[in-house]
Amino acid sequence: MSSTSTPVLAVTDVVKVFDEGAHRVEVLKGVSLEVGAGEVVALEGPSGSGKTTLLSIMGCILTPTSGTVRVAGRVVRADRPSELREVRRRSIGFVFQQYNLFPALTALENVEYTLNVKGVSRDARREATRALEAVGLADRLHFLPRDLSGGQKQRVAIARAIAGTPSVLLADEPTANLDTAVGTQILDLFRALAKREGKGLLIVTHDPKVRAVADRVVGIRDGELAA
Numbered sequence: 001m002s003s004t005s006t007p008v009l010a011v012t013d014v015v016k017v018f019d020e021g022a023h024r025v026e027v028l029k030g031v032s033l034e035v036g037a038g039e040v041v042a043l044e045g046p047s048g049s050g051k052t053t054l055l056s057i058m059g060c061i062l063t064p065t066s067g068t069v070r071v072a073g074r075v076v077r078a079d080r081p082s083e084l085r086e087v088r089r090r091s092i093g094f095v096f097q098q099y100n101l102f103p104a105l106t107a108l109e110n111v112e113y114t115l116n117v118k119g120v121s122r123d124a125r126r127e128a129t130r131a132l133e134a135v136g137l138a139d140r141l142h143f144l145p146r147d148l149s150g151g152q153k154q155r156v157a158i159a160r161a162i163a164g165t166p167s168v169l170l171a172d173e174p175t176a177n178l179d180t181a182v183g184t185q186i187l188d189l190f191r192a193l194a195k196r197e198g199k200g201l202l203i204v205t206h207d208p209k210v211r212a213v214a215d216r217v218v219g220i221r222d223g224e225l226a227a
Helices: 051-058 081-091 107-117 124-134 150-162 180-197 208-212
Strands: 007-020 023-036 040-044 066-071 092-095 168-172 200-205 216-221
Touching: 007 051, 007 200, 023 051, 023 200, 040 051, 040 180, 040 208, 051 168, 051 200, 081 092, 092 150, 107 124, 107 150, 124 150, 150 168, 150 180, 168 180, 180 200, 180 208
Parallel strands: 040 200, 040 216, 092 168, 168 200
Antiparallel strands: 007 023, 007 066
């Protein structure tokens, strides 16, 4: 964890085991990791190292076999699905390799829809507009995804993630579908947003460019964090 920031996301001694028929696969082996407010952490590792499983547990999509997850200072109860959903809605914004935009909705409507799912109905359009302006798309509010470039689609995805002011942003290979120049712009934007709004940002990546914007790089291999 950054020594200068308060953790907004933390896992302690997390173990994740998958039972695959007669085989018991231990994907995570007692992982502990913290992300501070305003801190950008890159998580690197080869395929099969456990990084996506760890991201899913930190994002309250998967539950750990054992260990503790804390989001915004609160321990998340893995045995309460309704609490997991509430934490995801309230405190976590996700950005994925695939943009996952609704093709029939404009950029503004895509962000507004996400806010409605999060339970934000009052001033949702104003908040969606603010988020899109924050990622430099004030002139693309009413464009459909088919009329946006790859970089612009990823900016909409980032706007959707930051809308509703979550304390944590999780990104899974956010530059994988972008060329080098656009990918660099997206990473610079991500870092600026995390710093300006005090959000903890964890980026799972194979992209060496992420190192340039990260405050800290954490390696994972065979289910354990590298020393």
